[in-house]
Amino acid sequence: MENVFWQKQAIDKSLRQRLNGHKSLVIWFTGLSGSGKSTIANALELELHNRGLRTFLLDGDHIRHGLNSDLGFSETDRIENIRRIGEVAKLFVGAGCIVLAAFISPYLRDRERVRFLFAANEFVEVYVKCPLAVCEQxxxxxxxxxxxxxxxSNFTGISAPYEEPEKPEMVIESDRETVEDAIRKIIRYLEERNCFTI
Structure with a gap:
């Protein structure tokens, strides 16, 4: 962008991570409305907080009350919604936090664009998979x-599409797995990748 320049900062992400005592990353929960994304993300944040980790939860409804209150639910607005959320998540990861992002994010290409904002080990896509009939119930x-x-109008799963992740890091089948099962599964994944240490 013309006449816009990066300003070198004295404190970078690695120093913030060292201060926090753990790596920073984004855990991106995607799935249909009613699949359990927010419920699992909230429970996971509480578990991580209780372990003394710095976290921040970004939730679809909360973001649309503020930052994205000017956006509707057309395909164009949905794309911009996820673009903005990705950039906010990147700022929090830069601040050394573990970000939990719970958004339907229905389009595969949009989720992939967000993924490319992060290093390979900083983006964990969790597909909260649940049959439409169960979500409706x-x-x-x-x-x-x-x-x-x-x-x-333009409601995902009814009058608008949802594109399932092709290669998520994790799949939670929320009609079969409890919230506690999901938390244990995610924690185990993060521990195996040494996310809780520097």
């Missing part, structure tokens, strides 16, 4: 009901 926000009644 859960319907905690009554969104499926509204979508099926024609009150909501």
């Amino acid at each position: 859960r319907d905690p926000k009554q969104l499926y009901k509204k979508a099926l009644n024609g009150e909501i």
